[in-house]
Amino acid sequence: MLQSMLYLHAFNVHDQEKANKIIIPGFKLRSYQFSLAFIFAIEEINRNTHILPNTSLGFELYNVENNLQDIMKETYFCLTGMGIYIPNYTCKRKNKVAALLTGTEWETSVQVGRLLNLYKYPQITFGPFDDTLSDRVQFSSLYQTAQKDMSLSHGIVILMVHFNWTWVGLVLTDDHNGAEILSDLRREMDRNRVCVAFVEMIPDSQVYSGYESRTIHRNILKSSTNVVLLYDVTQYLYDLIIYIGIHSITWKVWITKSQWDVTTDVPYFVSDPFHGSLIFAQHHADISDFRKFIQTYKPSIYPEDYILALLWNRYFNCSFSGPNCKILGNCQPNASLEMLPRNALEMDMTEESYNVYNSVYVVAHSLHEMTLKQVEIHPHGNGEVNTYPWELHPYLKNIHFKNGAGNLMVLDSQRKLEAEYDILNLWNFPDGLRQKMKVGTFSPKAPQGQELCLSDHMIQWAIGFTELPRSVCSESCVPGFRKSPQEGKAACCYDCTRCPDNEISNETDMDHCVRCPESHYANTEQNHCLQKVVTFLSYEDPLGMALINLALGFSSLTAVVLGVFVKYHYTPIVKANNWALSYILLITLIFCFLCPLLFIGHPNTVTCILQQSTFAVLFTVAHSTVLAKTITVVLAFKITLPGRLIRWIMVSRAPNLIIPVCTLIQLVLCGIWLSTSPPFIDSDAYTEHGHIIIICNKGSTIAFHSVLAYLCSMALGSYTMAYLSRNLPDTFNEAKFISFSMLVFFSVWVTFLPVYHSTKGKLMVAMEVFSILASSAGLLGCIFLPKCYIILFRPHRNVLSHVRNKAHSRGKVDLTA
CATH class of the missing domain: 1.20.1070.10 (Rhodopsin 7-helix transmembrane proteins)
Structure with missing residues (x-):
C-alpha cells in the first residue's frame, strides 16, 4: 500500500513557478483526496494576505511503499532535494524546508521520524493519533494533528447497548495499538455487560498471508455473533477485507472507524457484505470552499497532475495526446471530479483530509509567527524568510489558532480533547452506490444517557436481516425466569431458570429473582407480586x-x-x-x-x-x-x-x-x-x-x-x-x-x-x-x-x-x- 509523504517549504513570491512540481507515481484514490486537501490548503493560504504576506508555500508529494528501504530513500530525497540520497547534504539553499507531513500508517511516521529527529526537521502526522509517536524522547521533532480517541471505545459500546448487542466479535491489529484498544474495549464492555465472542489479532508484519485471512474468516463465520468490530483497519487487514467480500455467505453487521474508507478502498464487486456497516468518524465542521475547489480542479488548470489525467481518461473518455501524454482531447464537456462515481472518489472532506488541511495551516501559522519574530529582531531586513527547520519548533509547540471552520487547533499531545463522532451507515443499494449516510452522533460531553443520538429508522441493515439484527449468546430470559450462568462460558451465555417459589422477575434478563414481601405472593407466571388475603379462623368459616x-x-x-x-x-x-x-x-x-x-x-x-x-x-x-x-x-x-x-x-x-x-x-x-x-x-x-x-x-x-x-x-x-x-x-x-x-x-x-x-x-x-x-x-x-x-x-x-x-x-x- 502506498503512503503519502507531503513535503512543504516556503519561498519568495517570484519563485513560485519553480515549486509547483508534483511527483505522484501512483496514488490510491483514497490518498488522492489527501493531496487535494493539501493543495487546497496551500492555495488558500497563499491567497490570504493576513498569513505570510510576500511569502508563498510550495510543496512536493511523495508516495512511499510500506517498506523500510523505500521509506528511507524517499526521506533522503526530500532532505537533499536531489534524485539521490546523500546523508548530511542538501542542495536546497534558497527554498528552505519548512516541515514534512507524513501519512496514515504509524510505521511510516516512526521510520521517517527517527531520521528527521537527527536533523530536527519538523514532522507533522495527519494519521490517527498514536501514543508511540507521543514519546518526546524518541520523536522530539514530531507532532500529531489528530486528536486522541479518548472516548471512541465508550461510544462503540454505547452503540452496542443501544441495539442490545451483547455478543460481539473483535478484529484488531496485533500491535501496541491493538493491545491498548482491546484493553479499553474490554473495560467498557465489562462495565456495560457486553461480552466478547472472539478476538482475532491480525499479525502486524509482512508475513501475513492469505492463509491467515482464510483462518480468521472461518472463525468469524463459525461464531454465532452477528456483530463484528473492525476497530483499527490498516493495510494488514486489507487482504482479510477482500477475502470477506468475496467469500462471505453469512451476513454480519460490521462496525468500523472512518480511517478505513470502504467506499473507495474495496473493489466494487466485494462491497455487498459491508452494506449496512456502521462507521464512526470524528466530527469536523465542513470546509465550504473545498467542494468548489474540487469542482474547478481540472487537467487544464493542473496539467502536472498525472493522476488527474488518468481519471479524465477513464471516466470521461478523454484521449492522451502530445509527447508527454498530458494533453487530453475528446473529453466530455463540463467534466469535473464531482461527476465521478461515489465509489471512485469521496467528494466530502474525510477525517484524515481534514487533518491534512489543519496540518498545512499549523505550519503556515508557525511560519507566520516566526516571520513576525524575525521582523521584530531585524526590522530593516528585506523581508525574506531566512530560517532553518529546527527554528520552527518553539512556534509549533505553542501553536494555538482557529481554523477556517472555527475549530480550535493545538498540537499539545497532553491536552485531552473529547472529540464528537458522526455515525455513518454504508448504503450499497442500488448495487455499487456505496454512499455513507449520517444516521447519528456520539457526544461524550452530553449528559449521561444522552451521549448517543441515533435515527434508527434511517439505518439500512445487511441484506440477510429483515429487521433489527440480534447478536446475543443466549436468548433473553422472559419475566418469571432468571439467568443461570453456564460454567466455563462468558457471562452473556446462560440458561433460563424459573424463579423459586414466592420469587419473581418482572424484567427481561434478570440475574436474580426478587422475593415478594411477606404481605404479597407471586402469581402463577412469577412476574408480579399480588397482595395476600388476610385470614383467620373466623365465625363465617x-x-x-x-x-x-x-x-x-x-x-x-x-x-x-x-x-x-x-x-x-x-x-x-x-x-x-x-x-x-x-x-x-x-x-x-x-x-x-x-x-x-x-x-x-x-x-x-x-x-x-x-x-x-x-x-x-x-x-x-x-x-x-x-x-x-x-x-x-x-x-x-x-x-x-x-x-x-x-x-x-x-x-x-x-x-x-x-x-x-x-x-x-x-x-x-x-x-x-x-x-x-x-x-x-x-x-x-x-x-x-x-x-x-x-x-x-x-x-x-x-x-x-x-x-x-x-x-x-x-x-x-x-x-x-x-x-x-x-x-x-x-x-x-x-x-x-x-x-x-x-x-x-x-x-x-x-x-x-x-x-x-x-x-x-x-x-x-x-x-x-x-x-x-x-x-x-x-x-x-x-x-x-x-x-x-x-x-x-x-x-x-x-x-x-x-x-x-x-x-x-x-x-x-x-x-x-
Missing part, C-alpha cells in the same frame, strides 16, 4: 362455624345435665356422688365448652392472653374436682372400719380442698407464663399460598407444655385413684366412669401433641379447639350421662332401699350417702 355449633351444643347439653341434677338433687344417686362437686364440675364444663369461643374470630391482644390461661385454669378446676370425687369414692368404699380421723375427713369434706390448691398451682404457672413470655398476635404468611393467617403465638412453648403436663399429671392422679376402686359396688360407684373419662382425656391430648405440631395456621387453632371440646365431652359423657340415664330412665334403681340391698349383698358400707 365453615370450620369455625362447625366448632361454634359444637361448643354451644355441648355447653347447652351440660346445662341440661346440670338442670337434671338440680331437679333430682334429693335422689340417692345425686347425693351419693357428692352433689356439690358434681355441680362444680358441671358448671366448669359449661365454661370449658364455651372456652373455644376465645379461639375463633379475629385475634387481639386480650383474646390471645385469655385463650391459654382460661383453658388451663378451667381444665385444672375440672380435673381437681374429678380428683376430689375420686378420693372421696376411694375413702368411702376402701375403709371397712373407719377410724375417727377418716370419719372426720369424710364428714368435713376435706377432699374438696384439692380444688383450690390445684387451681392455685395452675394460676402460679400461668402467672409466670404471662409475666415472662405471654402470648401475642402473630401472622403466618407461608402456610397457605396467597394468604396471611392471623394467629395467636403462644409465646413460651415451654410454659404451654408445662401447663399441659400439669393437667395430664392431675388426670393421671385421678385415673390412679379411680383404678384402685375399680372393684367397688357399681350402684353409686362412679370410679369406673372416672377411669374411662381419664382414658378419653389421655387419648385426646396424646393424639393432640403430634397432630398439633404437624399442622399450621388455622388448622392448628382448630385442632386445639377440637381437643378441648373432645376432652370436655369425654368428661361429660363418661361421668354424667350414665347417671342421667338412671335418673330419667331407670328411676327404680335410684331409691335408698335398692342402694342398701346392693351394699349388704357386697358386704360394704355406704359412707357417702
Whole structure:
C-alpha cells in the first residue's frame, strides 16, 4: 500500500513557478483526496494576505511503499532535494524546508521520524493519533494533528447497548495499538455487560498471508455473533477485507472507524457484505470552499497532475495526446471530479483530509509567527524568510489558532480533547452506490444517557436481516425466569431458570429473582407480586362455624345435665356422688365448652392472653374436682372400719380442698407464663399460598407444655385413684366412669401433641379447639350421662332401699350417702 509523504517549504513570491512540481507515481484514490486537501490548503493560504504576506508555500508529494528501504530513500530525497540520497547534504539553499507531513500508517511516521529527529526537521502526522509517536524522547521533532480517541471505545459500546448487542466479535491489529484498544474495549464492555465472542489479532508484519485471512474468516463465520468490530483497519487487514467480500455467505453487521474508507478502498464487486456497516468518524465542521475547489480542479488548470489525467481518461473518455501524454482531447464537456462515481472518489472532506488541511495551516501559522519574530529582531531586513527547520519548533509547540471552520487547533499531545463522532451507515443499494449516510452522533460531553443520538429508522441493515439484527449468546430470559450462568462460558451465555417459589422477575434478563414481601405472593407466571388475603379462623368459616355449633351444643347439653341434677338433687344417686362437686364440675364444663369461643374470630391482644390461661385454669378446676370425687369414692368404699380421723375427713369434706390448691398451682404457672413470655398476635404468611393467617403465638412453648403436663399429671392422679376402686359396688360407684373419662382425656391430648405440631395456621387453632371440646365431652359423657340415664330412665334403681340391698349383698358400707 502506498503512503503519502507531503513535503512543504516556503519561498519568495517570484519563485513560485519553480515549486509547483508534483511527483505522484501512483496514488490510491483514497490518498488522492489527501493531496487535494493539501493543495487546497496551500492555495488558500497563499491567497490570504493576513498569513505570510510576500511569502508563498510550495510543496512536493511523495508516495512511499510500506517498506523500510523505500521509506528511507524517499526521506533522503526530500532532505537533499536531489534524485539521490546523500546523508548530511542538501542542495536546497534558497527554498528552505519548512516541515514534512507524513501519512496514515504509524510505521511510516516512526521510520521517517527517527531520521528527521537527527536533523530536527519538523514532522507533522495527519494519521490517527498514536501514543508511540507521543514519546518526546524518541520523536522530539514530531507532532500529531489528530486528536486522541479518548472516548471512541465508550461510544462503540454505547452503540452496542443501544441495539442490545451483547455478543460481539473483535478484529484488531496485533500491535501496541491493538493491545491498548482491546484493553479499553474490554473495560467498557465489562462495565456495560457486553461480552466478547472472539478476538482475532491480525499479525502486524509482512508475513501475513492469505492463509491467515482464510483462518480468521472461518472463525468469524463459525461464531454465532452477528456483530463484528473492525476497530483499527490498516493495510494488514486489507487482504482479510477482500477475502470477506468475496467469500462471505453469512451476513454480519460490521462496525468500523472512518480511517478505513470502504467506499473507495474495496473493489466494487466485494462491497455487498459491508452494506449496512456502521462507521464512526470524528466530527469536523465542513470546509465550504473545498467542494468548489474540487469542482474547478481540472487537467487544464493542473496539467502536472498525472493522476488527474488518468481519471479524465477513464471516466470521461478523454484521449492522451502530445509527447508527454498530458494533453487530453475528446473529453466530455463540463467534466469535473464531482461527476465521478461515489465509489471512485469521496467528494466530502474525510477525517484524515481534514487533518491534512489543519496540518498545512499549523505550519503556515508557525511560519507566520516566526516571520513576525524575525521582523521584530531585524526590522530593516528585506523581508525574506531566512530560517532553518529546527527554528520552527518553539512556534509549533505553542501553536494555538482557529481554523477556517472555527475549530480550535493545538498540537499539545497532553491536552485531552473529547472529540464528537458522526455515525455513518454504508448504503450499497442500488448495487455499487456505496454512499455513507449520517444516521447519528456520539457526544461524550452530553449528559449521561444522552451521549448517543441515533435515527434508527434511517439505518439500512445487511441484506440477510429483515429487521433489527440480534447478536446475543443466549436468548433473553422472559419475566418469571432468571439467568443461570453456564460454567466455563462468558457471562452473556446462560440458561433460563424459573424463579423459586414466592420469587419473581418482572424484567427481561434478570440475574436474580426478587422475593415478594411477606404481605404479597407471586402469581402463577412469577412476574408480579399480588397482595395476600388476610385470614383467620373466623365465625363465617365453615370450620369455625362447625366448632361454634359444637361448643354451644355441648355447653347447652351440660346445662341440661346440670338442670337434671338440680331437679333430682334429693335422689340417692345425686347425693351419693357428692352433689356439690358434681355441680362444680358441671358448671366448669359449661365454661370449658364455651372456652373455644376465645379461639375463633379475629385475634387481639386480650383474646390471645385469655385463650391459654382460661383453658388451663378451667381444665385444672375440672380435673381437681374429678380428683376430689375420686378420693372421696376411694375413702368411702376402701375403709371397712373407719377410724375417727377418716370419719372426720369424710364428714368435713376435706377432699374438696384439692380444688383450690390445684387451681392455685395452675394460676402460679400461668402467672409466670404471662409475666415472662405471654402470648401475642402473630401472622403466618407461608402456610397457605396467597394468604396471611392471623394467629395467636403462644409465646413460651415451654410454659404451654408445662401447663399441659400439669393437667395430664392431675388426670393421671385421678385415673390412679379411680383404678384402685375399680372393684367397688357399681350402684353409686362412679370410679369406673372416672377411669374411662381419664382414658378419653389421655387419648385426646396424646393424639393432640403430634397432630398439633404437624399442622399450621388455622388448622392448628382448630385442632386445639377440637381437643378441648373432645376432652370436655369425654368428661361429660363418661361421668354424667350414665347417671342421667338412671335418673330419667331407670328411676327404680335410684331409691335408698335398692342402694342398701346392693351394699349388704357386697358386704360394704355406704359412707357417702
